[in-house]
Amino acid sequence: MRTSFLTVTLATLAVQAHPVVKRAVDDATVLNFALTLEHLENAFYKEALEKFDDKAFAEAGLPPWARGRFVQIGEHEEAHVNFLSAALGDKATKPCTYKFPYTDPKSFAAVSQILEGVGVSAYTGAAQFIENKDYLTAAASVLATEARHGSWVASAVNRFSGWSGALDVPLTLDTVFSLAAPFIDQCPSTNPELPVKAFPTLTFPGKAEPGSPATVAFDASTPADVPLFVTFLTGLSQIVVPISEGNTVHIPENLIGTVYAVVSTSDTKATDDNIIAGPAILDFAFKSNGQLI
Known part of the structure; x- marks a missing residue:
């Protein structure tokens, strides 16, 4: 059995459960939940690509074209942030500070595969809550792009299959937040409160x-x-x-x-x-x- 960095990365960061008062999930809540994840991904790519240049990617044994594609993915995540922020206006959640468990381009690529996969499952699971059809169409468009990212990172860079089967896993709001929470350090106190909780690791x-x-x-x-x-x-x-x-x-x-x-x-x-x-x-x-x- 092939041992994968993907199966152990999240175990390096602990998360504590905390009680949250549940409330109705409306379209603004779903969009802010998505924006929370997009802020995280946007920060992840910006930070890593500023840290690792083409030489670092080559020395890590990654394909010579990999960094350029990651730059494009980062630009997509920034576009997702801008798109969702514009839709929410003054209700839009702001970025937090983050901590990511990578040390080199190879572990960065492994975390990228995790984040893109979680993003796909997050949009798939949250789609049921969206009432506005225009928002639903927009979310589907973002979901398709995230899936393309995840498939490329998995297959072209990390040498895994680009899919797991005929159907993807829809994750709930709480399970998605539980996977994202270990990466989040501190958020602005003015951010809208999300009706989610993080489960223990x-x-x-x-x-x-x-x-x-x-x-x-x-x-x-x-x-x-x-x-x-x-x-x-x-x-x-x-x-x-x-x-x-x-x-x-x-x-x-x-x-x-x-x-x-x-x-x-x-x-x-x-x-x-x-x-x-x-x-x-x-x-x-x-x-x-x-x-x-």
């Missing part, structure tokens, strides 16, 4: 392979007599597996590509109401014949 400390047992680690307090489950999100499907003694879980067979895992108290379907930790990002690289690497 979920990690797989040892080897994680489909069809094999694995250990999970998370810091969430639940009564000892409440059974817990790890739900694996793949495409539009959820595969629920009980957590056994010693925090062990049997990873389902036939998982390929990017899979999100959460811990919940439900043995049927994980939702923001019953998730207690996660998501963790697992990447099971596979060949063109569908076999795992």
